[in-house]
Amino acid sequence: GNSVTQMEGPVTLSEEAFLTINCTYTATGYPSLFWYVQYPGEGLQLLLKATKADDKGSNKGFEATYRKETTSFHLEKGSVQVSDSAVYFCALGQISNFGNEKLTFGTGTRLTIIP
Amino acid sequence: AAGVIQSPRHLIKEKRETATLKCYPIPRHDTVYWYQQGPGQDPQFLISFYEKMQSDKGSIPDRFSAQQFSDYHSELNMSSLELGDSALYFCASTSEGVAFFGQGTRLTVV
Numbered sequence: 001g002n003s004v005t006q007m008e009g010p011v012t013l014s015e016e017a018f019l020t021i022n023c024t025y026t027a028t029g030y031p032s033l034f035w036y037v038q039y040p041g042e043g044l045q046l047l048l049k050a051t052k053a054d055d056k057g058s059n060k061g062f063e064a065t066y067r068k069e070t071t072s073f074h075l076e077k078g079s080v081q082v083s084d085s086a087v088y089f090c091a092l093g094q095i096s097n098f099g100n101e102k103l104t105f106g107t108g109t110r111l112t113i114i115p
Numbered sequence: 116a117a118g119v120i121q122s123p124r125h126l127i128k129e130k131r132e133t134a135t136l137k138c139y140p141i142p143r144h145d146t147v148y149w150y151q152q153g154p155g156q157d158p159q160f161l162i163s164f165y166e167k168m169q170s171d172k173g174s175i176p177d178r179f180s181a182q183q184f185s186d187y188h189s190e191l192n193m194s195s196l197e198l199g200d201s202a203l204y205f206c207a208s209t210s211e212g213v214a215f216f217g218q219g220t221r222l223t224v225v
Contacts, residue, residue, distance in 0.1 A: 034213075043119075043205055043216035044158070089157065093214075102171055103148070103207075103214055107157040 002027045006090045006106030013080055014114050021075040021109050023064075023090035031092040033057075033066050033073040034103070038087040047075075047088070082113045117141055121206050121217035128196050128224050136191040136220045140208030146170070147189045148214065149181060150205040158205060164189060196224045 007022040025033065032051045036044040048057030053068035062077045073090060090106040120139040128134050140147050146165045150158035151174075160173035164183035175181075178196075183189040193200060201224045207214040 036214075036216075041218075043218045044207075044214075045216070046213055049213065102160065102163065104160070105157045 002031065002092055002094060002104045004090050004092055004104055004106035007109055008107070009087075009109040010112060011109060012112045012114060015082055016079045017113075019075070019077040019080045019084075019111070021088055021090075021111070023073045023075065023106060025071050025073065025090075025092050027071075027092055027094060027104075029094065030068075031094045033064070034091040034093060035062070035064055035073070035075050036089045036091055036105075038089065038108070040086070044089060080111075080113050082115055085111055085113045087111070119206055119208050119215050119217035121204075121220050123220060124218065126220060126222045128222065130196055130198060130224060132196050132224075134193045134196060134222060136193070136204050136206075136222070138189045138191070138206030138208075138217060140187055140189070140206070141210065141215055142187075144187075144208035144210050144215070146209045147183055147187070148207045148209070149175075149189070149191050150207065152203040152205060152219070154202070156202075161191070193222075198224050200224050 003026045005024045034049045035047040037047045038044045048059040050057040050066035056065045064075045087108045087110045089108045091103045122137045148163045149161040152158045161175040163171045167183045181191045203219045205219045207216045
């Protein structure tokens with residue numbers, strides 16, 4: 001079955017540091033890949049996505065590239081801010097037998113940014 | 116823009132009681148998902164509906180059932196509640212493969 005393996009947290013960084021959160025996946029076929037972010041007390045929000053190999057998703061300074069050869073979708077940001085403190089979930093989506101997309105999540109990585 | 120609405124936001128129940136959680140998806144989204152997120156855990160897929168029919172089933176206990184109604188809202192019914200059912204329950208609806216999540220219902224079983 002499908003699975004997502006995500007870098008364990010928590011991760012604590014100073015403001016303006018470089019961020020990498022690793023994510024690798026196992027899936028049959030060609031899934032779509034996502035990063036979702038969960039701020040305190042809120043639901044998950046889509047951060048970025050990539051739908052095919054070598055696609056780069058980007059949003060709010062975050063980037064991730066769909067690497068089929070290494071089955072990875074690592075999240076990066078060049079200079080983090082205190083407001084980036086949240087839990088980040090890597091996920092893959094695959095079309096089910098019914099034609100809709102089913103998401104499989106990683107375990108989440110809690111990121112704390114210190115001023 | 117309208118988002119996914121879940122109610123109630125918080126719910127406290129005693130063991131062996133019954134709870135009903137409601138989800139109102141974004142208009143014109145055709146798929147609804149339910150997820151359970153235990154404390155410090157990743158979201159676990161419970162069940163999904165596509166055009167009001169159950170389309171997939173995950174790790175949903177037999178004590179739980181769900182349905183999607185003609186207006187596309189969905190309800191998750193949970194009976195014989197156990198302490199381990201305490202969690203955040205998310206509903207999501209999808210459009211073009213992207214899931215939009217509600218803020219969740221926090222269920223506490225005491």
